[in-house]
Amino acid sequence: MSAANNSGTVSEVGASQGRRDVSASDAVGRQARRDEVARPPSGARSEQSETAGPASGVPSEQSGTLSASGAGAPLLRISHLRKAYGSNVVLRDLSLDVPDHQCVALIGASGSGKSTLLRCSNLLEVVEDGQIFLQGKDITDPRVDGDTVRTTVGIVFQSFNLFPHMTVLDNITLAPRRVHGVSRRAAEADGMAMLERVGLADKASAKPDELSGGQQQRVAIARALVGKPLLMLFDEVTSALDPELVGEVLDLLAELREDGMTMLVATHEMSFARQVADRVVFLADGEVAEQGSPQQIFEGPTDPRTQRFLRRILDGGRL
Ligand SMILES: Nc1ncnc2c1ncn2[C@@H]1O[C@H](COP(=O)(O)OP(=O)(O)OP(=O)(O)O)[C@@H](O)[C@H]1O
Numbered sequence: 001m002s003a004a005n006n007s008g009t010v011s012e013v014g015a016s017q018g019r020r021d022v023s024a025s026d027a028v029g030r031q032a033r034r035d036e037v038a039r040p041p042s043g044a045r046s047e048q049s050e051t052a053g054p055a056s057g058v059p060s061e062q063s064g065t066l067s068a069s070g071a072g073a074p075l076l077r078i079s080h081l082r083k084a085y086g087s088n089v090v091l092r093d094l095s096l097d098v099p100d101h102q103c104v105a106l107i108g109a110s111g112s113g114k115s116t117l118l119r120c121s122n123l124l125e126v127v128e129d130g131q132i133f134l135q136g137k138d139i140t141d142p143r144v145d146g147d148t149v150r151t152t153v154g155i156v157f158q159s160f161n162l163f164p165h166m167t168v169l170d171n172i173t174l175a176p177r178r179v180h181g182v183s184r185r186a187a188e189a190d191g192m193a194m195l196e197r198v199g200l201a202d203k204a205s206a207k208p209d210e211l212s213g214g215q216q217q218r219v220a221i222a223r224a225l226v227g228k229p230l231l232m233l234f235d236e237v238t239s240a241l242d243p244e245l246v247g248e249v250l251d252l253l254a255e256l257r258e259d260g261m262t263m264l265v266a267t268h269e270m271s272f273a274r275q276v277a278d279r280v281v282f283l284a285d286g287e288v289a290e291q292g293s294p295q296q297i298f299e300g301p302t303d304p305r306t307q308r309f310l311r312r313i314l315d316g317g318r319l
């Protein structure tokens, strides 16, 4: 059973690996729900807003809390970013906004810099030039603490990286208990709520190798969410999964979007980008070659590089 089937919110997604038909009423209902909820599971966004200020990693003298001074700014703004590995310039003068409560899909050929962009976005990579603003605050300021930024910007990778000797619940509660000093009781309550959220409460005592790949990835997502991030980065989170397991993870991502989570999702799953994302960004030659609504990008791409990329996808039967 998929996570979506448990909640009933986006049960049509994943019926065939993330594809769904979006009807007008579905779209209206979705918007209404997003307006109403507009926050991640367990009240995460509002709680984060209360705690994200001094803990945001942004020096307090810069102007108080993240949430207070970021009004009107996109949650994430990447401005003229440059990143090179030696002589290999991967990102050049790249600018991109991720507005609050939106799901932005990053697409592009292998090697186009999607993972690099995500890793720069939560300071896992050193940025050479340009700036990254989180709620209006420049997190590339050298005074900003990367570890603290990463408590605000969660990331999930293709590989689940769960500790095999620990139960699912222990995997999820490890960081809150060890890093953030949360009591076991409180961490486990939060952890169980998050497992409930991803449809895996009944697996709390299981070890990761007793779970399917899709379930393990959902645990990894729960682990990232339990830190109550403001922004979630997803890097090809279905790439390592058997085809029949892809849908349940995409269902979960679609649900998070419905809940109002702000997400930047690097993906080769064109059906997800087309059906679930609010905006699609096509990377090529280290820059944003083209961006727009899924309809604009998939039905009327104007940049020849986007056209060529989508032609290859179509020819490969992946769209
Ligand atoms: N740690 C690193 N050291 C050196 N070069 C790197 C490193 N990480 C990435 N690169 C290079 O940066 C470029 C972009 O890689 P990146 O992984 O960001 O691409 P991608 O779009 O995520 O590709 P894929 O779709 O295959 O995941 C590639 O040329 C890659 O070889």
Ligand SMILES: [Mg+2]
Residues within 6 Å of the ligand: 114, 115, 116, 235, 236, 266
């Ligand atoms: Mg990648």
